[in-house]
Amino acid sequence: MIDFNDEDSNRSPNPTFDSVLNARLSRRHLLRGGAGAAVVGGAALSGCASTGQATAPAGPVSQLGFKPVAHSLADTVVVPPGYTAQVLYAGGDPLAAGVPAFKNDGTDNEWGRRAGDHHDGIEWFGLDAEGKPSATFSSRGVLAMNHEATTDEKLSSFFIHANGGTSTLPRPAAEIDKELMIHGISVVEVRRDGRRWVTRQDSPLNRRITTLSEAVFTGPAAGSAHLVTRFSPGGTKARGTVNNCGTGRTPWGTLVSGEENWFGYFFRDAQDDARRNDPKMVNAFNRYGRRAGAPSRHGWESGGSEDRFQRWNTGVTGASAREDYRNEFHTFGYVVELDPYNPNTLLTKRTALGRFAHENVSFAVPVAGQPVVAYMGCDARGEYIYKFVSSEKWDPADAQPRNRLAAGDKYLDSGTLYVARFNPDGTGEWLELSPKNPAIAAYRGFDFKTQADVCVFTRLAADAAGATKMDRPEWTGVNPRNGEVYITLTNNSQRTPATVDAANPRAYTDLKAGKEQKGNVHGHIVRLAEATPAEATFRWDIYLFGSEADADQATVNLSSLTADNDLSSPDGLVFSKATGICWIETDDGAYTDKTNCMLLAALPGQVGDGRRVTLKAGEREVSTPAGKAQTPATLRRFLVGPRGAEITGITETPDGRALFVNIQHAGENTKMADIGDPAKYESQWPSNAGYGAGQRPRSATIVITKNDGGVIGS
Template sequence: MSEQNTRRPGEVFNDEDSNRSDNPHFDSVLATRLSRRHLLRGGAGAAVVGSAALAGCATPASSGGAPGAATQLGFTPVARTTADTVTVPPGYTAQVLYAGGDPLGADVPAFRNDGSDEQWGRRAGDHHDGIEWFGLDAQNQPSGSFTSRGLLAMNHEATTDEKLSSFFIHANGGTATLPRPAAEIDKELMIHGISVVEVRRDGRRWATQPASPYNRRITTLSEAIFTGPAAGSAHLATKYSPNGTKGRGTVNNCGTGKTPWGTLVSGEENWYGYFFRDAQDDARRNDPKITAAFKRYGRNAGAASRHGWESGGSDDRFQRWNTGATGASAREDYRNEFHTFGYVVELDPYNPNTLLTKRTALGRFAHENVSFAKPVAGQPVVAYMGCDARGEYIYKFVSAEKWDPADANPRNRLAAGDKYLDAGALYVARFNADGSGEWLELSPKNPAISGFKGFDFKTQADVCVFTRLAADAAGATKMDRPEWTGVNPKNGEVYITLTNNSARTEATVDAANPRTYSDMKGSKEQKGNVHGHIVRLAEATPAEATFRWDIYLFASEADADKANINLSNLSDQNDLSSPDGLVFSPATGICWIETDDGAYTDKTNCMLLAALPGQVGDGGARTVKSGNKDVTTHVGKPQTPATLRRFLVGPKGAEITGITETPDGRAIFVNIQHAGENTKMADVGDPAKYESRWPSSAGYGAGQRPRSATVVITKNDGGVIGT
């Protein structure tokens, strides 16, 4: 979710910027590091999403394997547009499949979409985000090849809000002052989290299965267990779980991933904004290092919470959102509840009777997604992650256990998660100016961490709960909001989207974050790394402690200065702003890039692009001028419409979020989040004033209030998407 999106006064939800470490930039450390390295305008006739009825002819095969890596993109680029619809290339059809509020039980009433709906714990949640496909065969067994039936597991990140209230889900827009009514808060507690929904294809039409026994919702109140180094530590002790082994729910889930053993992993991103600490909390705690840690995670004493959930009354389900030290000890209040969020959570979509698991070994920060290197027998399992805030870091986890191919289809999938995700080494990335990089271990064994004056790192539990501080101590490189990571199946290289950074300045540019510039949006001047970029890493093996890097793509408007801004030579057919979601297709190898943009929305809504990436080093060194400062960086080869082109543009106000596909690559599922989010709370009763009325404007569902939704995209001739 972009820092430039409109939010209620006083807080921009993704604008958290708490990294005040003095980690050096490249120019000051290069010599030291070198000495120590031994260790389209057009697309006329584009298709738009219509009603539930699909146009088209051929019926795709019901099963089949991957068709192989794409060697060229085979669709007409979609033009930039601000139309309030989902636009896809000619020859493609997009169908709305699963929208916020849709029933997840046969006895749940149809969604009225007027703010009166209840039973949100048994409906699709709000703000669809990361999404993964889990195949099911005709015998109800997990399948890696079945393509006409499966489970979609997805995040419900947040909600469209203004002045505290999630106004579209309340009849009159909700209450904008404190205290807030318990009934309103109860709805909002339910619309966050994760959902699992069964989907099936009949001919060319897809449909959810409301009566499926696999359907499930995880909310902010669902029981969870902690595993890994922090489980049972004093940092996680609360009134709910005095021994620090259990928690409740998950919140602000953004990116997803699919483990090699067939489970969903989901990242808790900006949970900090949901919590309240009163102005006297620092004094009551009388522990400067703990209060400094709260600030490092974006929660100063006296800061208001995003929704005021703590104001709903004395019941435990409300008071847990007040993370102040209000009782005699941590076992009598929720001073540590804040520490129970910010993890990678794991869920088995195939087994609705299992609990949510929080994997603390992967660290605590503003998690986006998790991407896994292709597992190799006898080698560790390796996962890559980003921390989405300005000036934050890129991380890697290397399992202690070595991969056993038998675990690709285990009897107990969460036990496989215990095996590979609860013990191992956590690393953070440092980028060197010469195009090399190092993974720095986050452990008390690292003298830079054990000797850190800002916090007492005595155990790995300390590192896993206060990971940002450990990364500061290690000397990681501050990046321009690391979001999704993706592993290229062709060569194993790792791609990381860096969405944007309004705080990047001439004084702080460096080789991996080389641009700061001025960009006009109408009459408004925007500064910093306005449009973002994508960096990529190459390692000899995934468990290596070193890597090579370059910048694969510089996002930019097509007409921007090609010497210092539009460094990737983008055109009308492929220019973009604020890359966010990034997923490689297992079927075709296409790299799908989604945007969450607030900088270019005067010219186009957010979009999805298809790319055929090359490899690290296919460009070369280049000097970029940022203000009066020259920065030498490493760039990928220039883009052309043959290697990068726009595939989809979403409705007004929407972010394009998660994407997944059937194993044959003939259907992709794309999430459209927060259409119409710039609507004003005061206008909730007047559809004529909504920024968007999608997807009802596309013939889907009742009412006119905009809803987040999953669309399924197919090729009218039944072919493979994108080729």
């Protein structure tokens, strides 16, 4: 089976690798807890405020006030004693009046009016007692979240089809139509109802964005020749969004969402390179992972002659770009913006923030009279870390604008895009990505004549600029207490002693069930400190090295992790604005013989609070600045998920008393051939927690509260 979360594209000679293959994570596997831990179910929540009631905001947490959760391989969600977790919103749940309850047997339809699949990044948008936007109310709001992908094997999204679906080409149109609708974004109204949280099925704010929803381009690439298609001859419109991973909340109150591994959904036949007769454009397709002749992820292009299927064939088939979808591939890979408070607005694709495998977007705390600054990662092996600095200066009046998407136009359509270079001495530089950069102007792999070229082919521009290749940059997060920026680097199986550097210093051997795993198996988290967010230089260190507790502390377990806080493959990372806690989520395949994936809480320090570490790398030595060692007082495990699940997406109410966490693809290692035998499913969550019908596993949002009504983590 081809893993379309693995991408092979960065062959540039930039610092760190001599060969970079297959990039992107393996959204995976899972955990549970020990004695005394609380288990997720449909239990009522205690200590909840009534609907419409504002509660006092929490203050910064100086110590973690919960018992660490133990490793677990059970098929459940485990949280600490004194906490309750409730399943709130699962794949297939109705989002409109009249939509029938989800049967979860593969016969359900109306997916455009149901929760999508693979819940991922998630954000809270508050509502007051009158249903108006509120930055302070904590008992009513809307949750806006990504539906990244689907659990698949041999082309088919098998859990949503009655018999598992069709695993050969051509695929039936009816199956593809379901799959086109389970991707994208959903908005759902939620509220506290006494001791429980509930969704409102008939809320006028409920909404689905799918692969077919109309979208508009803004920024430098809007209207460029690169975006011309049969659907939009002027290059100003697109349809839908796909493979949305992380999210972010803008300072003006909208959702931003990253299109990540869209490349796998497209197809070009083996003769397409020759038909294009344009080596530089072929180079660009290859750099973005779409090689001629390679199969697509689901075979959507095989569904028939209708436009909704043929758009996934991004080869040259007509006389010009206005007659085919040769450029459809270029219409994905952006940060998209959505106003969750206004269901009558279109999705907006912000091209100024670049085109790559976007995870989330995190914003520096805005300062009046200073630019708005956003940080982003490109999640693939050997890819880069980016920053966008707006041309416009922040006006605090825009925190509550009349037109939220107009504020997005103001701050996200014009500015400077940068990529990071890490120096061995613990300093770094933000390299400008524009044709004004001499290295980009002189690049021979592509002709960068305009900023539109840079925004559509950002990876190539970053190659030319000389950025540092990293071990799969995923989520970014900004510490609200000191402005430092944290970036998760999930893992890299291709890291070798010959390619280590100061920012990616480990290449080691780890054992899983007796079998060797090599590279940077467990990943790490790097952090940056800037004098101001708009600065072109930074200081950096490695905040945390992922590791098993019993690994060698001189070479692998450099953060001194214990059984209370060891982890593998950090992925999601979000700072609580209420408490300052840094929440770290894992998407792990290396440690899953001992525990399922997890959520940890950390009390972060600051860049420079540790020491330099020197590691042997074959005949070489690599020195790196490392943060202070961790203890269970500063980092501890808060949650372990069900089997096969990734823990991803996290947000909270403003008072810090409700934490929403997404559990993605439980049971993903189930085999399609076993679709008729629930006993063979890797997971039956959340039905085994008392939620919903059927036994097929579902992605879902859970809400966690403290039984005494207190602040989460305190």
